[in-house]
Amino acid sequence: MTPLLQVTGLSKHYGARIGCAGVAFDLYPGEVLGIVGESGSGKSTLLNCLAGHLTPDRGQVLFDTRADGLRDTVTMSEPERRMLARTDWAFVHQNPRDGLRMGVSAGGNVGERLMAVGGRHYGRIRDTATDWLGRVEIAADRIDDRPSAFSGGMQQRLQIARNLVTGPRLVFMDEPTGGLDVSVQARLLDLLRGLVREMGLSAILVTHDLAVVRLLADRLMVMKSGHVVEAGLTDQVLDDPQHPYTQLLVSSVLQM
Amino acid sequence: MTQSDQYNFAYLDEQTKRMIRRALLKGLAIPGYQVPFASREMPMPYGWGTGGVQVSAACLTPEDTLKVIDQGADDTTNAVSIRKFFERTAGVATTEHTPDASLIQTRHRIPETPLTQDQILVYQVPIPEPLRFLEPRETETRKMHELQEYGLMHVRLYEDIAQHGHIATAYAYPVRVEGRYVMDPSPIPKFDNPKLGDCPAIQLFGAGREQRIYALPPYTQVVSLDFDDHPFDPSKADHDCALCGAADSYLDEVIVDDRGGRIFVCSDTDYCAGRRAETGGPE
Numbered sequence: 001m002t003p004l005l006q007v008t009g010l011s012k013h014y015g016a017r018i019g020c021a022g023v024a025f026d027l028y029p030g031e032v033l034g035i036v037g038e039s040g041s042g043k044s045t046l047l048n049c050l051a052g053h054l055t056p057d058r059g060q061v062l063f064d065t066r067a068d069g070l071r072d073t074v075t076m077s078e079p080e081r082r083m084l085a086r087t088d089w090a091f092v093h094q095n096p097r098d099g100l101r102m103g104v105s106a107g108g109n110v111g112e113r114l115m116a117v118g119g120r121h122y123g124r125i126r127d128t129a130t131d132w133l134g135r136v137e138i139a140a141d142r143i144d145d146r147p148s149a150f151s152g153g154m155q156q157r158l159q160i161a162r163n164l165v166t167g168p169r170l171v172f173m174d175e176p177t178g179g180l181d182v183s184v185q186a187r188l189l190d191l192l193r194g195l196v197r198e199m200g201l202s203a204i205l206v207t208h209d210l211a212v213v214r215l216l217a218d219r220l221m222v223m224k225s226g227h228v229v230e231a232g233l234t235d236q237v238l239d240d241p242q243h244p245y246t247q248l249l250v251s252s253v254l255q256m
Numbered sequence: 257m258t259q260s261d262q263y264n265f266a267y268l269d270e271q272t273k274r275m276i277r278r279a280l281l282k283g284l285a286i287p288g289y290q291v292p293f294a295s296r297e298m299p300m301p302y303g304w305g306t307g308g309v310q311v312s313a314a315c316l317t318p319e320d321t322l323k324v325i326d327q328g329a330d331d332t333t334n335a336v337s338i339r340k341f342f343e344r345t346a347g348v349a350t351t352e353h354t355p356d357a358s359l360i361q362t363r364h365r366i367p368e369t370p371l372t373q374d375q376i377l378v379y380q381v382p383i384p385e386p387l388r389f390l391e392p393r394e395t396e397t398r399k400m401h402e403l404q405e406y407g408l409m410h411v412r413l414y415e416d417i418a419q420h421g422h423i424a425t426a427y428a429y430p431v432r433v434e435g436r437y438v439m440d441p442s443p444i445p446k447f448d449n450p451k452l453g454d455c456p457a458i459q460l461f462g463a464g465r466e467q468r469i470y471a472l473p474p475y476t477q478v479v480s481l482d483f484d485d486h487p488f489d490p491s492k493a494d495h496d497c498a499l500c501g502a503a504d505s506y507l508d509e510v511i512v513d514d515r516g517g518r519i520f521v522c523s524d525t526d527y528c529a530g531r532r533a534e535t536g537g538p539e
Contacts, residue, residue: 079403101390101411105418108411115414116407122417122483144418 002064004029004170004202005050010059012042012049018226019045023059025221025231029169032196032203034217034234036210036249042226043206044174050204051091051172052081063088063170086116090163094175096155099162100147106133106158107143113166132161136191153184157191164195171196171203177212189215210253214238222246266313266346272296276314276469280460283471288437289401290384295467305338305363306464308380312361315376315460316342321349323357328365328506328523335363352526364427366448368505368527371457373474379442381463384470386430386440406438409481417486426491432479439470439478446480447492447506453478495520500531 003026012019020042027033035043048054050061052073062070066088073081085091093099100109110129111119119125130140136157138150147155156176163171176192177185193216196203205217213220213234220237222230222245230243241247264270272294279293298306316322322342326334330352338361339350351357354369361378371377387397390408400408409430416424429446431453433439441452442461452459452472459472472478482488493507498519505527507520522528 082403082405104390104411104415107418108414111414112407112411115410116405120410120484122414123485125414126418 001028002070003027003062004031004064005204006060006062006070007050008060008062010046010049010056010061012045012054012056018042019054020049020223020226023228025228027170027202027204029202030200031219032201032205032217034213034220035204035206035223036208036213036220037223038208038249041223043208043223045226046223047172047174047204047206051089052085053091086113087166088169090166090168090171092156092159092163092171092173092176094178096147096152096159099159100155102146102148105144105146106138106150109147109158109162110165113162117166128165132165133158135195136161137187153180153188156180156188160192160195164199164201167199169202171201173203173205173207175207175209176205177207177209185212192216210238210250222249263345265318266316266342266348267299268296268310268313272310273314276310279469280311280314280471283460283469284458284473286437287472287476288433288439288470290468290470292467293469295464298464300337300341302465303382304334305361305380307462307466307469308361308363308378308464309338309341309462310464311378311460311462311469312338312342312359313346315359315378316346316348318346318348320358321351321356322346323351323354323360323526324362325360325365325367325524325526326363328367328508329525331525353530354526364443364445365506365523366444366451368502368522368524369530371455373456375457377455377457377459379444379459379461381440381442381461381466381468383428384440384461384463384466384468386428386438401437404436406432409438410483413481413483413486417483423482423486423489429488430481432481433472434477435479438481441478445492445506446488447490449478449480449488450490452476493520497522497528500528500535502528502531 005027008024010023011021023046037043049056056074061073063073065071107129110132111125114125130143133140133143138154138157147158177188207213217234220234221228224245230237230246238250241250276293279291283291298309324335324339326332342348343350354367359376363380385397387408390412391397413423427445428440428443429449431439431441454475456474458474461470480488495507496503499521502522505522505524508523509518509520511518
């Protein structure tokens with residue numbers, strides 16, 4: 001099986017400082033990869049390099065495009081990369097305000113990606129938007145409300161609907177549950193797990209919350225100071241951490 | 257020393273006109289593309305048509321006949337002051353009669369009388385960027401134009417239908433030029449949008465405050481954006497003109513007394529007067 005995403009030797013420096021260095025992994029279709037680490041460990045830098053928001057200094061990010069197979073997204077032209085970003089990729093921001101248009105209704109937010117890829121039939125766009133709001137448990141009568149009238153959890157679910165509406169194959173998630181209270185988090189995780197399984201999505205999930213990766217991720221990479229210090233199956237890494245830093249990370253989770 | 261000796265012809269100095277003409281030529285070569293230009297301070301406030309005045313000044317020759325309209329009318333403040341301005345600084349002939357004019361500067365209307373190949377129509381533009389209210393970052397909107405990412409424009413129309421049941425945008429209705437650039441046609445009513453396309457006259461757009469010039473060469477394809485199930489509708493008030501009886505011209509609603517009495521009259525005063533002169537109707 002060809003991997004969906006093949007990353008080799010990825011490095012990004014901020015001047016003399018390391019953002020991330022020598023990252024390499026394969027991501028297969030249907031797989032969820034968790035990236036954990038403390039603040040400043042290079043998780044977000046890595047994610048932004050993968051999603052094309054930052055240009056890495058070295059390395060390759062090969063994505064299995066529908067048309068031409070494996071292509072390096074770092075060297076492909078900007079129109080192609082932006083096309084990928086609004087069709088085959090999705091990016092869920094930690095703060096829904098970064099990922100939503102706050103001045104546009106919920107239906108317009110979900111419909112934007114459809115219109116961006118050429119949807120020109122109002123009725124069909126609206127039906128799809130209604131359908132997706134239902135899938136993320138937002139009542140259909142809220143379709144014309146603006147996201148500013150939504151709660152934090154609803155905004156996050158709306159952001160997910162807006163991203164998944166074009167049927168992407170790879171979802172980048174940057175702390176999708178950060179800033180939500182625990183019960184809302186649980187519901188969101190449940191929803192994400194269902195969608196990932198139902199749509200056969202691959203996802204790269206950045207978080208500092210080990211409980212979130214335990215629930216969602218198949219595989220796990222632990223980052224420290226820009227380097228991947230340990231990688232493996234999620235349960236294996238969390239139950240039997242080998243690297244001292246991973247041991248510290250696992251043992252510092254509060255138990256109740 | 258007479259008044260006209262104190263200023264260069266048509267107020268602007270020759271170097272400035274040259275700079276504006278370069279921008280105009282570039283705009284004509286790339287229809288719908290917003291060309292930046294070094295807009296000058298003009299002796300009138302921004303919002304009074306400083307962009308249009310600069311474009312007109314760069315196009316005027318002493319042989320030209322100038323017509324200036326404001327919302328279709330020749331006799332409103334903006335039209336009168338700009339016409340006077342060029343009478344004094346350029347000494348060109350002026351007219352209110354559309355077919356006699358070789359250069360027409362307009363604010364928010366296209367004349368009802370069809371234009372010809374010998375005419376230039378200059379628009380005053382307040383905000384040249386059609387994506388401005390959806391995406392405030394100029395760096396981002398330029399990128400969107402570059403990569404033809406115009407999905408956002410339809411989001412605006414979607415919001416209209418979601419809120420009002422139909423596309424409620426009635427003026428500054430976005431158009432796509434030659435299948436390439438999305439353009440703001442300046443705040444003309446959408447009734448005038450069909451006249452933009454395939455027009456024999458040269459159409460020039462000047463935005464003074466925003467420092468942008470764009471243009472439509474003659475016979476350019478201009479398509480108003482819409483949805484398949486909500487097609488573009490160049491609507492107007494559902495009346496005939498109360499003065500000349502025209503059923504095909506754009507109408508203004510005018511309140512005529514203190515008891516709420518109102519009539520609909522042609523917004524294009526020259527067109528209305530011409531029709532009344534032909535039929536011998538009321539003056």
